[in-house]
Amino acid sequence: MDCEATKLARSFRWTDQFFEREEGLVAVFDFDYDKIAAFRKDVACVSLLFPPVLVCSALFCWPCFFRQQIDWDVHSQHVAVTRDGIKYVKERRKTGCGLGCQDAGRVSKTVPFDKITDCDVTEAAGATCCCVENVLSVVNVDTASSGGNAEGGPRHELTLAGLKEADKFKQLVWAMKRAGAKGQAVATAPTVAPPAMAMDRGGEGGGNEETNEILRDIRRELVELNANIKGIKE
16 A cells, blocks of 8 residues: 555656656655746845945945846755655856856755654745735744754744745655654655656757656656555565
């Protein structure tokens, strides 16, 4: 019989192919990049109305590049649930004026399920800077080492703002934690051949939604076959 985490993972669909070769992949969760970028740009625009902020940021040419900087930062982040835990990655990205010498390196972090003490979702409410409506839900993941920061506020092990399916992410994380505690095996999503995924990355066949849907169907079938084989062995 399939465990709860496997059943949940089978129901998920995603478009982010960053983890296409990740071993032990269970599910990928898409960020709403457009919504995140729009919100952060609105907040930045309001911040520039305050003279002290404008003067200080002008020293680093920020008012001229902040829109592009936000896009670079927002689109660099990816998150997935694997057999080992929650994996969050920020790709190498441009910063500042976009010069090569200003690039920020790749950052990767994995939070093991057995270390997680809390995973909760804060729904969007209220406003930032008094006039920018908060439109992003936030997932906060805590471990035993989480605590307060220097300002006295909470410090989370991992904070994910703007996930398209924040509640489903929370459900899967807790299901994976329970499965690990019970020693249950969870079916993983198969990796996809690099040539096929190259089409989805914008090659000659880029933008072919029909081909991408076929690939996703194949992936789902392989996940179910893998789970059935494991069930027979057990």
